[in-house]
Amino acid sequence: MADERAFKLRIITPDRVFYEGEAIxxxxxxxxxxxxxxxxxxxxxxxxxxxxxRIRESDDVTKxxxxxxxxxxxLQDEVTILAEVIEWPEEIDVKRxxxxxxxxxxxxxxxxxxxxxxxxxxxxxxxxxxxxxxxx
Amino acid sequence: MASMRDIKRRKTxxxxxxxxxxxxxxxxxxxxxxxxxxxxxxxxxxGAMYDTVHDIIARTGHMDNPYVSERDSNRKAVIVxxxxxxxxxxxxxxxxxxxxxxxxxxxxxxxxxxxKKGRDLLKRRGFEIKVDHSEVINEPLxxxxxxxxxxxxxxxxxxxxxxxxxxYTGFKNTVSHIxxxxxxxxxxxxxxxxxxxGGSDDSSETDKKSSAGSRAGSDEPKVSLSxxxxxxxxxxxLELIIPKYVSSLIYGALIEAVASENGARMQAMDSAxxxxxxxxxxxxxxxxxxxxxxxxxELTEIIGGAEALSS
Numbered sequence: 041m042a043d044e045r046a047f048k049l050r051i052i053t054p055d056r057v058f059y060e061g062e063a064i065x066x067x068x069x070x071x072x073x074x075x076x077x078x079x080x081x082x083x084x085x086x087x088x089x090x091x092x093x094r095i096r097e098s099d100d101v102t103k104x105x106x107x108x109x110x111x112x113x114x115l116q117d118e119v120t121i122l123a124e125v126i127e128w129p130e131e132i133d134v135k136r137x138x139x140x141x142x143x144x145x146x147x148x149x150x151x152x153x154x155x156x157x158x159x160x161x162x163x164x165x166x167x168x169x170x171x172x173x174x175x176x
Numbered sequence: 177m178a179s180m181r182d183i184k185r186r187k188t189x190x191x192x193x194x195x196x197x198x199x200x201x202x203x204x205x206x207x208x209x210x211x212x213x214x215x216x217x218x219x220x221x222x223g224a225m226y227d228t229v230h231d232i233i234a235r236t237g238h239m240d241n242p243y244v245s246e247r248d249s250n251r252k253a254v255i256v257x258x259x260x261x262x263x264x265x266x267x268x269x270x271x272x273x274x275x276x277x278x279x280x281x282x283x284x285x286x287x288x289x290x291x292k293k294g295r296d297l298l299k300r301r302g303f304e305i306k307v308d309h310s311e312v313i314n315e316p317l318x319x320x321x322x323x324x325x326x327x328x329x330x331x332x333x334x335x336x337x338x339x340x341x342x343x344y345t346g347f348k349n350t351v352s353h354i355x356x357x358x359x360x361x362x363x364x365x366x367x368x369x370x371x372x373x374g375g376s377d378d379s380s381e382t383d384k385k386s387s388a389g390s391r392a393g394s395d396e397p398k399v400s401l402s403x404x405x406x407x408x409x410x411x412x413x414l415e416l417i418i419p420k421y422v423s424s425l426i427y428g429a430l431i432e433a434v435a436s437e438n439g440a441r442m443q444a445m446d447s448a449x450x451x452x453x454x455x456x457x458x459x460x461x462x463x464x465x466x467x468x469x470x471x472x473x474e475l476t477e478i479i480g481g482a483e484a485l486s487s
Contacts, residue, residue, distance in 0.1 A: 052221045052316045054427055055214070072407050073415070085228060086407040087416045111417060113228060122224050124318065126418065 045077040049095065058126055059095070059105075065117055067168075068107055077114055084114040088123070088126040090165040092173050094153060095175040106173035108166050130172040141167035180466045187459045194452035200263065204294040204438040208350065209232045211435035217346060222428045224237035231404065233363055243361055249338035253286045253306070253328055254427065254466060255289050256306055257344035257433040258294025262439055265444035266344065267353070268293040273341050274355045277300055286337060288328060290385045290430070316434060321427035329419055340422070345436035351443065353436035360422055 043064060051059040067076045071090025093107040110123035144164035147156065254274055271294055275411040276282075286306040289295035291313050299305055306328065312320045318476045331337050346354040406413045 052224060054218050054221050054424060056217055057220060070407065083404045083415065084407055085232075089411060109420075109421070111228070111413075113224070120224055120227070122221060122420075124322070124424075137342060 044099065045079055047116075047169040048118045049121075050119070051123055051126060053123050053126060053153065055111075058123065059103075061097065063095050063097055064099075065094075065120075067096075068092075068112065068121075070112070078121055080093035080116050081114050081119075083116065086114075087111045088121070090162070092169060093121075093126070097148040100117060104173055106130060106170045108169060127173070131173045133168050134171060135175045137167045137174070141171065178462060180463060180470060181417055183459055183463045183466060185443055187463065188364060190452050190455050190459070191379060194449055194456070197445045197448040197452065201442055201449060204441040204445065208435060208438035211348070211431065211438055212350070215285060215431045215435045218431055222424055224422060225424045229363070229414075229417060232406070234418065235404070235410060243363060243414065249335050251284050251337045251339060252280055252339040253288060253331065253337040254341040254343055255288040255290065255295045255324070255328065255429075257313065257342075257429055258289075258291030258297075258299065258479060259433075259437045260292045260313055262293055264441040267437055267444075268297065270355045272297040272344060274357055275303075278357055280341070286331075287317065287322065290324070309481055313430065313434065313437075316430035318423075318427050319459065321430060322423045325419060325423035325426055342425065342429055344433045345440075347432040347435040347439065350439050351440055360425060361418075363418070366371035399428070427467075 041061070045064040046062040047064075049059065049061060049063040049066060050057070055153075065078055066072065068074075069089045070086040072086060074091070075086070088107045088110045090106055090108045092096055092170045095105070097101040097103065106127045106129070107121070107123055108125035108127075110121060110126070113120045113122070140163055144160045144167060147160035148164065151157070211229070237348045256271060258271050268291070272429060275298065282301070282303050285303055286307065286308045287298055287303050289298070290309045291304050292310045294312060295305055295308055309320070309324055312324070328340060330338075332340055339359065341357060342360050343355070343357045348354055367444065408416075
């Protein structure tokens, strides 16, 4: 199926090629906010923030994954995501993520100082992203 | 000439050693296969990672960023990756020799040791071992590399160390492993290209080329460079990417080191096994000769005795 809106998408992790194929739209969260990428996007490199990655392969097939950290390189007809941590919904341990979320929330409630606060916030983002991705 | 019993005893002992070396060779062959496959799977990632960092640095030139500019401290952190177990030929001593002979002053060096053998050898040579992560090398995970990178970067940011080096054995193919020493930080524009050639991973060259080629109509690298936008902008992005860069290089080095270790052990055990074979052959010959001599002597004695009786 040669969809003219399709572009090449590669998701690479240090251990494997996570995904390789064609997509017509990719949605993900960056440090600057949520973005959706279509074909012929201007070349852009941005940093990933923990969130859900949606890969629309065709009009009615959408895949989701929990994208935790890494960065994205967008070229006109090719998108490469260098992900350190990324998981398909079925790989996520929901129980563990739930526990991590509660732990992080408690830590935030305690108002820990400086770096700890930041770490707890990140942990919360990570766990929420995992839980949401697993729910889909 | 040694007695028959001595020779026989020696032969059995060599035979059992040979069995051990043979088994170790088989084990490391299997492990090598696995490590090699793993190293190949990760190469794409490092190629792309290298590309991006290289790209950003080339675009921004000299900037006021702690990861790029020179630091005041003249202490150097060296991450040394060796193995936990010996019997791998020159694998560990080559790395140690390279670090010791690299011109780095041992008084200015903090060693971050990964691998017991390298740690002990360097300690004996008078290097200061700051941190020991030897357990990692058995089964390197990306989170281990991240953890080590965090630790090193922390002391780098705090100004405790001014330079960051990485020493490991690069895996070229099954029989050739190259001890490599590369400078990770500060990244200056001149060292960046050399770094890729000398170290990270030789085969990422091809990845680099392919991804460079795919970059929108790149007749000239400059053109493609100016097309890329960064969000957040370069300096900020660099600050976020450099830790990832360092940890992925460390991870790549760990994986290659594991492959090299098993390759080196396989070779060492292979030659040990064939040496044993040779020694067994020689002893076999000696044993047969001794046995023959023994029989001849007994015969002479019997004949001598019979002749003495009959006469």
